[in-house]
Amino acid sequence: MIKAGIIGATGYAGVEILRILQSHPEVQIAAISSVSFEEQGIDTVYPNLYGIEERKLTHSDEVIAGSDVVFGSLPAGVSEEFAQKCVDRGAVFIDMGADFRLDDEAVYAKWYKQAYKRPELHEKAVYGLTEWNRAEIAKAPVIGNPGCFPTSVALGLWPALMGGLVKTGSIVIDSKSGVTGAGRGLTQNTHYAELNEGFAPYKIGAHRHTPEIEQTLSKMAGTQVQVVFTPHLLPINRGILSTMYLKFADGATLARAHAAYEDFYRKEPFVRVLRAGDIANVKNVRYSNYCDISLHEDAHTGTLIVVAAIDNMVKGAAGQAIQNMNVRFGLPETMGLTMVPPAF
Ligand SMILES: NC(=O)C1=CN([C@@H]2O[C@H](COP(=O)(O)OP(=O)(O)OC[C@H]3O[C@@H](n4cnc5c(N)ncnc54)[C@H](OP(=O)(O)O)[C@@H]3O)[C@@H](O)[C@H]2O)C=CC1
Numbered sequence: 001m002i003k004a005g006i007i008g009a010t011g012y013a014g015v016e017i018l019r020i021l022q023s024h025p026e027v028q029i030a031a032i033s034s035v036s037f038e039e040q041g042i043d044t045v046y047p048n049l050y051g052i053e054e055r056k057l058t059h060s061d062e063v064i065a066g067s068d069v070v071f072g073s074l075p076a077g078v079s080e081e082f083a084q085k086c087v088d089r090g091a092v093f094i095d096m097g098a099d100f101r102l103d104d105e106a107v108y109a110k111w112y113k114q115a116y117k118r119p120e121l122h123e124k125a126v127y128g129l130t131e132w133n134r135a136e137i138a139k140a141p142v143i144g145n146p147g148c149f150p151t152s153v154a155l156g157l158w159p160a161l162m163g164g165l166v167k168t169g170s171i172v173i174d175s176k177s178g179v180t181g182a183g184r185g186l187t188q189n190t191h192y193a194e195l196n197e198g199f200a201p202y203k204i205g206a207h208r209h210t211p212e213i214e215q216t217l218s219k220m221a222g223t224q225v226q227v228v229f230t231p232h233l234l235p236i237n238r239g240i241l242s243t244m245y246l247k248f249a250d251g252a253t254l255a256r257a258h259a260a261y262e263d264f265y266r267k268e269p270f271v272r273v274l275r276a277g278d279i280a281n282v283k284n285v286r287y288s289n290y291c292d293i294s295l296h297e298d299a300h301t302g303t304l305i306v307v308a309a310i311d312n313m314v315k316g317a318a319g320q321a322i323q324n325m326n327v328r329f330g331l332p333e334t335m336g337l338t339m340v341p342p343a344f
Pocket residue numbers: 007008009010011012013014033034035036037073074075076078096097098146147148180181182183184185312313316317
């Protein structure tokens with residue numbers, strides 16, 4: 001059995017890891033921690049866990065001391081210290097936040113307004129988009145789980161960029177996220193009265209997932225890619241839907257793109273390329289680790305339109321982290337992750 005610990009277990013991503021791991025046959029929860037709720041039972045913070053998982057929240061040092069794998073579900077800027085302690089002990093650290101996602105320290109400093117405190121640690125870290133980086137993830141001591149929006153975008157565009165089906169010069173990404181994406185802390189725009197009945201973009205031209213998206217898409221395309229990325233806040237709990245607009249390369253067609261996507265993802269257990277004509281919908285991936293992708297065109301402008309849907313808390317966070325843990329520990333990749341999305 002693998003002993004797993006969670007630092008920041010009271011956050012949305014942390015408690016979602018705890019929920020999914022309840023039914024993982026090869027994982028035993030070692031310890032979970034919180035600063036604000038130390039010594040309280042997790043079920044007092046999240047009563048859905050009453051009678052199922054009632055362990056006390058403890059200190060992060062206890063989590064690290066007792067775990068083979070530690071999930072850090074923390075705000076940006078605080079993970080390095082915990083990652084270092086894990087590396088020193090020989091435990092694997094999987095970071096849910098953004099501290100190990102970007103290759104270039106200067107880019108991180110610009111977008112996250114802080115510097116790396118332990119730059120040498122970042123040389124040991126790999127990017128945790130599972131489908132893209134399995135071989136590296138399988139041996140890494142530190143894994144930077146991708147952002148939720150970048151997961152939907154990268155999986156949605158990878159075959160088009162690799163297959164030369166599109167021009168890389170004008171990529172427009174329009175994404176919508178459910179409100180759990182903002183975490184448990186209340187901000188003005190996540191207040192019920194502000195959110196309910198509303199729908200608007202935020203951080204237009206300035207969202208910190210932009211450099212992460214460009215970094216991954218550039219590697220996939222083999223050339224520097226820039227994107228226009230606009231996130232929106234949806235008044236639903238879970239789900240991300242990214243609608244992406246790209247100009248077809250000369251000679252490319254929707255039918256060719258569809259065949260290429262089906263072929264590309266044929267062996268991927270968590271990526272579903274929908275039948276021609278069907279449309280990806282957040283409703284069909286809720287509570288599951290699936291990424292649904294549908295392909296469309298605007299024929300009169302020669303535009304390929306890719307729609308990708310994930311559950312931000314599962315494939316966009318906790319599910320992908322557990323998928324990475326499975327890869328890292330040599331377990332079947334789907335173990336503990338075969339949740340079927342409910343119909344309604
Ligand atoms: N929600 C989502 O859809 C996704 C989130 N993520 C990322 O996962 C991480 C966690 O997000 P989320 O769960 O939404 O956030 P929350 O705000 O819901 O939770 C944050 C957690 O971090 C803990 N924490 C805060 N500061 C510190 C500190 N200095 N030392 C130790 N623990 C601390 C809090 O503990 P305490 O109990 O003390 O308050 C809490 O458990 C973030 O980096 C986020 O960006 C990634 C992908 C998707």
